[in-house]
Amino acid sequence: MKRPEKSLAFTFNGVRIEAIEGQTIAAALLASEINVLRKTRLKNEPRSIFCGIGICWDCVVTVNGVTNQRSCLIEVVEGMVVSS
Amino acid sequence: MIAIVGAGPAGLSAAVAAAKLGQQVILIDSSPRLGGQYWRHLPSNWGVGRPPYFAKAQELFDEVLSNPLITRFSNAHVWQAEKKAEQFNLYVVRNGVEEIVKAEKVILATGAYDRALPFPGWDLPGVMTAGAAQSMLKSHGVLVGKKFVIAGTGPFLLPVATGLAAAGAEVVGLYEANNPLRWILNLHGLILNPSKIREGIYFLKKLRSLGIKVHYGKEIQSAVSDGVLVDGKKIECDTVAIGSGFVPELSLAGILGAKLKVGADGTVVVDVDQNQQTSIPGLYAAGESTGIGGSSLAVLEGEIAGSTRKGKRLARWRAQVFATGLQRVYPVSNKWQSALTPQTILCRCEEVSLADIHGAIDELGAQDGRSAKLFTRAGMGLCQGRVCGRNVSEIVACHLSRDLTAEERINTAQRPLAAPISLGELGDGLEKNF
Amino acid sequence: MTSQNNFDAIVIGAGIVGATTSLALTKAGLRVLVLDRGPVAGGTTGAGEGNILVSDKEPGPELELALMSRDLWFELGDDVGDSFELEAKGGVVVSRGDDTALRDFAKRQQSAGVNAQLVDGNELRKLEPHLAPGMNSGAFYPQDSQCQPMLAAAQILKRVRERGGIVKTGTMVTKFVIVSNRVKGVETSEGIFNAPTIVNAAGTWAGEISKLAGSFLPIAPRKGFILVTAPMPQIINHKVYDSDYVANVASGEADLQTSTVVEGTRSGTILIGASRERVGFDGSMNIDVLRRLAAQATSLFPILRDVQLLRAYRGFRPYAPDHLPVIGEDSLIAGLWHSAGHEGAGIGLAPGSARLLTEQITGRSSFMDASPFSPRRFQGGSA
Ligand SMILES: Cc1cc2nc3c(=O)[nH]c(=O)nc-3n(C[C@H](O)[C@H](O)[C@H](O)COP(=O)(O)OP(=O)(O)OC[C@H]3O[C@@H](n4cnc5c(N)ncnc54)[C@H](O)[C@@H]3O)c2cc1C
Ligand SMILES: Cc1cc2nc3c(=O)[nH]c(=O)nc-3n(C[C@H](O)[C@H](O)[C@H](O)COP(=O)(O)OP(=O)(O)OC[C@H]3O[C@@H](n4cnc5c(N)ncnc54)[C@H](O)[C@@H]3O)c2cc1C
Numbered sequence: 001m002k003r004p005e006k007s008l009a010f011t012f013n014g015v016r017i018e019a020i021e022g023q024t025i026a027a028a029l030l031a032s033e034i035n036v037l038r039k040t041r042l043k044n045e046p047r048s049i050f051c052g053i054g055i056c057w058d059c060v061v062t063v064n065g066v067t068n069q070r071s072c073l074i075e076v077v078e079g080m081v082v083s084s
Numbered sequence: 085m086i087a088i089v090g091a092g093p094a095g096l097s098a099a100v101a102a103a104k105l106g107q108q109v110i111l112i113d114s115s116p117r118l119g120g121q122y123w124r125h126l127p128s129n130w131g132v133g134r135p136p137y138f139a140k141a142q143e144l145f146d147e148v149l150s151n152p153l154i155t156r157f158s159n160a161h162v163w164q165a166e167k168k169a170e171q172f173n174l175y176v177v178r179n180g181v182e183e184i185v186k187a188e189k190v191i192l193a194t195g196a197y198d199r200a201l202p203f204p205g206w207d208l209p210g211v212m213t214a215g216a217a218q219s220m221l222k223s224h225g226v227l228v229g230k231k232f233v234i235a236g237t238g239p240f241l242l243p244v245a246t247g248l249a250a251a252g253a254e255v256v257g258l259y260e261a262n263n264p265l266r267w268i269l270n271l272h273g274l275i276l277n278p279s280k281i282r283e284g285i286y287f288l289k290k291l292r293s294l295g296i297k298v299h300y301g302k303e304i305q306s307a308v309s310d311g312v313l314v315d316g317k318k319i320e321c322d323t324v325a326i327g328s329g330f331v332p333e334l335s336l337a338g339i340l341g342a343k344l345k346v347g348a349d350g351t352v353v354v355d356v357d358q359n360q361q362t363s364i365p366g367l368y369a370a371g372e373s374t375g376i377g378g379s380s381l382a383v384l385e386g387e388i389a390g391s392t393r394k395g396k397r398l399a400r401w402r403a404q405v406f407a408t409g410l411q412r413v414y415p416v417s418n419k420w421q422s423a424l425t426p427q428t429i430l431c432r433c434e435e436v437s438l439a440d441i442h443g444a445i446d447e448l449g450a451q452d453g454r455s456a457k458l459f460t461r462a463g464m465g466l467c468q469g470r471v472c473g474r475n476v477s478e479i480v481a482c483h484l485s486r487d488l489t490a491e492e493r494i495n496t497a498q499r500p501l502a503a504p505i506s507l508g509e510l511g512d513g514l515e516k517n518f
Numbered sequence: 519m520t521s522q523n524n525f526d527a528i529v530i531g532a533g534i535v536g537a538t539t540s541l542a543l544t545k546a547g548l549r550v551l552v553l554d555r556g557p558v559a560g561g562t563t564g565a566g567e568g569n570i571l572v573s574d575k576e577p578g579p580e581l582e583l584a585l586m587s588r589d590l591w592f593e594l595g596d597d598v599g600d601s602f603e604l605e606a607k608g609g610v611v612v613s614r615g616d617d618t619a620l621r622d623f624a625k626r627q628q629s630a631g632v633n634a635q636l637v638d639g640n641e642l643r644k645l646e647p648h649l650a651p652g653m654n655s656g657a658f659y660p661q662d663s664q665c666q667p668m669l670a671a672a673q674i675l676k677r678v679r680e681r682g683g684i685v686k687t688g689t690m691v692t693k694f695v696i697v698s699n700r701v702k703g704v705e706t707s708e709g710i711f712n713a714p715t716i717v718n719a720a721g722t723w724a725g726e727i728s729k730l731a732g733s734f735l736p737i738a739p740r741k742g743f744i745l746v747t748a749p750m751p752q753i754i755n756h757k758v759y760d761s762d763y764v765a766n767v768a769s770g771e772a773d774l775q776t777s778t779v780v781e782g783t784r785s786g787t788i789l790i791g792a793s794r795e796r797v798g799f800d801g802s803m804n805i806d807v808l809r810r811l812a813a814q815a816t817s818l819f820p821i822l823r824d825v826q827l828l829r830a831y832r833g834f835r836p837y838a839p840d841h842l843p844v845i846g847e848d849s850l851i852a853g854l855w856h857s858a859g860h861e862g863a864g865i866g867l868a869p870g871s872a873r874l875l876t877e878q879i880t881g882r883s884s885f886m887d888a889s890p891f892s893p894r895r896f897q898g899g900s901a
Contacts, residue, residue, distance in 0.1 A: 003225060020224075020225070022116075022224075023224050023226075024224065026220075027220055027223075027224035027226045030220060030226050030228050031224070031225075031226045035209045035210065036209050040435055041435075041749060041786060042434070042435045043435050045207065045435070046208075046209050047207070047209060047432075048209035048210065048212070049212055049216050049220070049228070050200070050211075050212050050213060050216060050432070050471075051197060051198065051200075051212070051213050051215060051216050051471070052212065052213065052215055052216025052217070052218075052219045052220055053121060053197060053215055053216070053219055054114065054115075055197045055333075055467060055470050055471070056432065056467050056470065056471050057433060057465070057466035057467045058432060058433075060466065065824075066824045067748070067750055067824075067825075068466060068748040068749075068750070068826055072216075072219075073114070073115070075116060164803070164805055166803070166805065175805065339803065434785070444672075447676055448558065448669075448672035448673070448675075448676060449532075449557060449558040449672055449675060449676075449685060449687055450557060450558070450672075451556075451557040451687055451688060452557060454557070454560070454564075455557035455558060455559065455560060455564070455668075458559060458564050458668040458669075459668060459669055459672055461785060464746075464785075464787075464829075465749070466748055466749070466828065468828060468829060499829070500803060500829060500830050500831065501827065501828070501829060501830065504748070504826040504827060504828055505826070505827050506823060506824055506825065506826055506827070507745075507747065507790075507812040507815060507816050507822045507823060507824075507825050507826075507827055508812075508816055508822075508823030508824060510808060510809055510812035510813075510827055511809055511810075511812035511813030511814075511815075511816050511817075511823075512813075513805075513809045514806075514809045514810065514813050
């Protein structure tokens with residue numbers, strides 16, 4: 001598969017991550033081998049993507065200060081600040 | 085004006101059929117791209133080869149994008165709907181801003197999502213639905229693991245397994261809970277649909293050439309961080325892709341008051357007539373929301389809903405016979421519950437375990453899914469029970485040694501909001517004079 | 519007729535009122551049967567919020583009941599164990615403009631025994647740092663509390679069973695057995711049960727139960743919506759509401775009223791309630807109501823603008839024409855007792871109502887004058 005250039009960058013928990021235009025936050029993180037997207041509220045268990053299509057809300061992150069955003073739906077925008 | 089919700093195979097073909105009759109169409113979908121759950125594809129700059137179904141998909145994409153009668157709303161979530169004086173109002177949050185779409189006719193083509201059955205360890209990172217693994221690959225070119233186990237039931241696992249392997253993943257096994265030999269008892273479904281036989285043979289060959297071993301009648305018992313347990317034996321892998329059929333997305337149908345019904349396998353679907361019209365005049369439904377039957381049936385239903393033409397009814401009937409066969413050959417029995425331990429999380433959002441649900445029944449007097457939810461918060465979290473609702477109500481019924489009623493099943497498929505909306509947007513609606 | 523179908527008292531309704539009443543009766547030594555056509559807390563108790571408020575009540579019999587009830591909640595908490603999220607969270611009432619009404623109201627409550635503390639803008643912001651600017655006056659009510667009402671009803675009924683009572687869910691009362699204007703028992707979908715004392719705790723459906731018994735109670739539904747947000751870290755510390763909420767609560771007008779109470783819950787979600795409409799049992803979604811609630815909540819707390827609404831649900835409050843609960847013996851049918859019509863305060867008032875009714879049933883002297891709550895006020899006859 002011929003991959004286009006990673007032309008975008010954002011930060012996840014302070015770390016710079018590169019992404020291909022059109023990729024969702026979750027896709028870019030998984031492509032960078034970051035599997036744990038957050039810890040659960042009650043038992044502090046690690047979670048990753050689960051349904052991949054916006055149904056299960058397991059992959060939620062904080063995007064530019066807004067909490068509970070589904071990282072599998074939101075496409076990366078240059079300079080985005082994302083955290084668990 | 086016709087408003088269509090969902091731009092998968094059903095919504096796309098409905099839009100094209102309606103526009104061909106000269107009608108104005110608004111096609112609304114929550115994702116940025118056309119295609120829905122299955123007709124996903126990488127942007128053309130990836131220069132990848134197209135899958136076999138692509139001809140039909142491309143034809144519909146081209147028509148939707150070029151026909152001036154069709155307006156596209158992407159990144160647009162219909163969160164609420166109502167019918168007032170022969171007119172439908174759809175409330176849509178598009179790119180974060182709420183607007184209203186008014187239409188005399190609405191076609192719901194909201195599709196379905198994978199049904200995931202819980203087992204110990206299903207909440208670990210690395211365990212995901214087959215649809216998740218597939219959509220990461222097909223829409224983003226991301227292989228989410230190196231070494232996969234695929235498990236669950238149904239023919240939809242085949243394209244997932246072969247797709248991952250073809251993209252370079254190692255698929256160490258496909259565990260199919262049922263046995264496709266059951267098709268022998270449902271031969272008419274195949275005979276009426278020779279293309280499905282060809283598809284089956286295609287996938288069997290592909291599995292063999294990719295070296296994927298299929299184990300029939302087998303289920304995963306549990307998952308740990310580096311593998312799964314099947315029949316007491318550990319199979320090493322880093323990723324598990326699971327799917328046991330599909331759950332239709334019915335929120336909007338329920339909000340608009342359309343009659344829902346329970347299929348032979350317990351799946352709740354929208355009840356439609358010959359023209360795909362629901363019990364609400366002017367409200368139509370097509371695709372997986374009316375029953376799980378694959379993309380070719382979804383396309384036919386979309387065409388009928390969009391044009392109310394009679395020509396396609398025979399073809400639809402044939403595809404429906406196949407869909408009924410699917411339900412019979414790949415049923416989900418209550419056997420999955422035997423894998424659960426008291427600690428197994430059932431509601432992933434609110435982290436409610438099997439022991440919590442049993443406690444709600446035995447000690448607090450919960451009698452159904454709703455009261456189990458009120459006492460434990462199972463289904464009250466972010467996903468609003470989309471993942472756990474059906475599983476929890478089946479567990480409650482099983483624990484009380486009874487069957488689920490149709491009404492209970494229909495309740496688990498309904499939710500008052502079809503998508504979330506921010507409080508700010510919601511309140512601002514007061515000034516917009518919708 | 520077997521003795522296992524004979525009880526000292528039958529309570530109809532396994533909502534919060536039926537639950538607390540059956541525990542009080544059990545503790546008074548009666549053998550109690552609780553009947554509900556649905557599951558535990560499947561009625562209005564499972565469709566409301568769990569505010570235990572004194573702050574919203576005018577001095578008078580309801581406030582007196584509320585003050586007793588609030589203390590009894592904490593006794594119940596000790597008895598049943600902290601298993602239903604009981605918390606003395608405190609209420610904050612804010613005023614946006616002229617605060618004369620709020621101040622007068624708080625002063626009158628103070629003389630009725632309520633702990634009401636007038637606060638200025640600085641103190642308000644210390645209590646609730648995220649309040650919108652421009653709110654310069656308010657009142658703090660440390661007694662205001664909350665619980666999770668479904669769990670409370672279930673845990674209290676569990677205690678009733680532990681003490682020998684019987685709880686039968688899925689059992690619909692269809693008929694009364696009445697001999698010379700005195701109750702003897704009820705017929706249900708699961709058979710006949712006998713008792714000389716029957717308590718109608720059927721909430722919004724208490725009027726129908728009275729009718730079954732050949733009597734009459736004017737209890738009607740008043741619809742309310744509540745918004746539920748996605749869970750988030752705690753940003754709101756108390757139950758916070760606008761001073762015009764109280765005017766709404768006491769109003770009898772049918773058309774829509776919304777005035778917001780915003781509160782965080784232990785689970786992290788924020789609840790925003792509630793609207794009041796008299797539209798019978800029409801359960802349909804009213805999008806405009808949701809918008810008004812959201813607009814009011816975000817005008818109190820602008821930080822909520824980005825928070826996602828996950829769900830909205832509705833319930834039907836049981837209300838009587840004079841907005842007071844009905845607690846006492848029927849004036850037409852002997853042995854039939856009512857505790858119903860608690861409108862938007864049934865959770866808060868439940869333990870107090872249970873005590874008041876139990877004292878009357880067992881012939882003990884009451885902690886307060888029960889006559890304002892007597893069913894006789896609607897049934898002709900003197901209190
Ligand atoms: C893993 C997997 C493998 C599959 N393999 C095959 C296969 O090999 N062969 C086959 O024939 N079929 C396959 N399918 C099935 C295929 O997905 C369906 O047959 C087809 O997608 C159904 O089309 P649809 O138009 O009904 O719905 P979908 O394609 O699901 O489209 C529904 C659309 O509606 C949108 N939507 C829903 N609610 C709202 C709302 N409130 N507001 C806005 N938009 C909304 C969704 O975002 C979605 O884009 C597979 C499915 C999966 C998940
Ligand atoms: C939106 C909203 C918000 C609210 N917020 C608050 C709040 O914050 N604080 C507060 O104190 N109160 C609040 N309330 C009010 C409170 O919920 C009610 O006053 C209270 O739940 C009434 O309890 P109940 O036990 O009388 O009735 P219910 O809980 O309705 O119980 C009555 C029971 O009787 C049963 N029943 C009826 N008919 C029969 C029959 N024929 N046979 C057998 N069983 C029968 C029903 O199934 C039901 O379970 C709110 C209400 C609403 C709607």
